[in-house]
């Protein structure tokens with residue numbers, strides 16, 4: 001089955017008892033057992049629920065892994081994955097990760113004894129130099145948020161395996177339509193499914209897929225032990241969203257390419273961060289490991305323009321956190337998504353106070369371009 005067909009028919013796509021073509025929402029906490037001390041397929045919904053299982057089997061197939069797990073949020077998924085490690089363990093982490101991940105690592109997990117080194121994971125030498133006898137894993141995002149840095153997953157996975165480390169990739173920004181880290185050698189791939197997988201700004205969810213069963217079993221154990229599971233209603237909604245991933249991603253990517261070309265020729269734009277920029281530093285790697293360049297683009301306006309006026313003048317593109325939805329969303333990372341990162345670290349990593357991040361939706365491109373043009377005009381007037 002090809003990827004686009006798997007989106008519709010993969011995992012468990014129909015109800016196995018009634019034939020309902022949409023997997024029902026099994027809104028139940030517990031399941032009647034017929035024999036005492038037997039081994040029922042389902043016993044309690046934290047441990048397993050048929051609606052959740054359907055989306056878990058689906059994401060495992062989409063990422064070409066063996067075991068999938070669904071969580072109440074991307075953050076819960078990330079927390080569960082880091083629960084594989086113990087006090088004293090060291091993990092190398094990309095230096096441009098999601099603000100919430102940065103907060104989880106630095107204010108929660110550090111306190112519990114995990115040790116982290118932040119490295120630009122595009123720099124293989126720097127990653128190799130950061131490995132210590134206590135290192136257990138490399139954790140990265142590619143493309144990164146919000147600077148769209150691209151790391152070479154295959155090269156990092158090779159380095160990791162040579163050092164007996166797990167490679168963990170947050171694939172939220174690409175989605176499995178655009179990039180499949182397990183195929184490139186990663187051990188664990190995870191998602192904030194609140195973004196492209198859900199796709200409609202109506203859901204908070206997280207997903208984890210592992211390449212081998214042993215790591216999968218550990219994640220399954222932790223999912224049940226910690227309990228941050230995705231509820232049946234949201235599991236159903238997520239599966240419904242995933243069905244249209246291919247058509248949505250094609251539309252996102254097409255619109256984003258056109259917005260890139262528009263921004264590139266406008267003298268009021270001073271910087272652009274987009275994996276599909278042929279003059280960008282990571283273009284070759286992006287071309288090699290991604291199927292298209294995704295639907296995210298960041299940029300800066302020239303100093304004489306007001307960022308506030310620009311953003312507030314937009315009529316279709318919505319000022320909001322989050323990304324990966326059918327509607328275009330815009331934000332200023334320094335104030336919004338990355339506000340929890342201390343300014344000094346943020347600036348050192350290249351996230352200026354004027355950086356704007358745009359999640360390009362699937363609206364008619366002419367409407368989006370007109371909206372951007374009018375707002376740029378408004379941003380010029382004092």
Ligand SMILES: *Cc1c(COP(=O)(O)O)cnc(C)c1O
Nearest residue numbers: 073074075098145172192194205
């Ligand atoms: C949003 C996001 C998360 C966190 O996911 P939630 O579903 O909001 O908890 C993690 N990683 C990336 C890259 C994200 O964009």
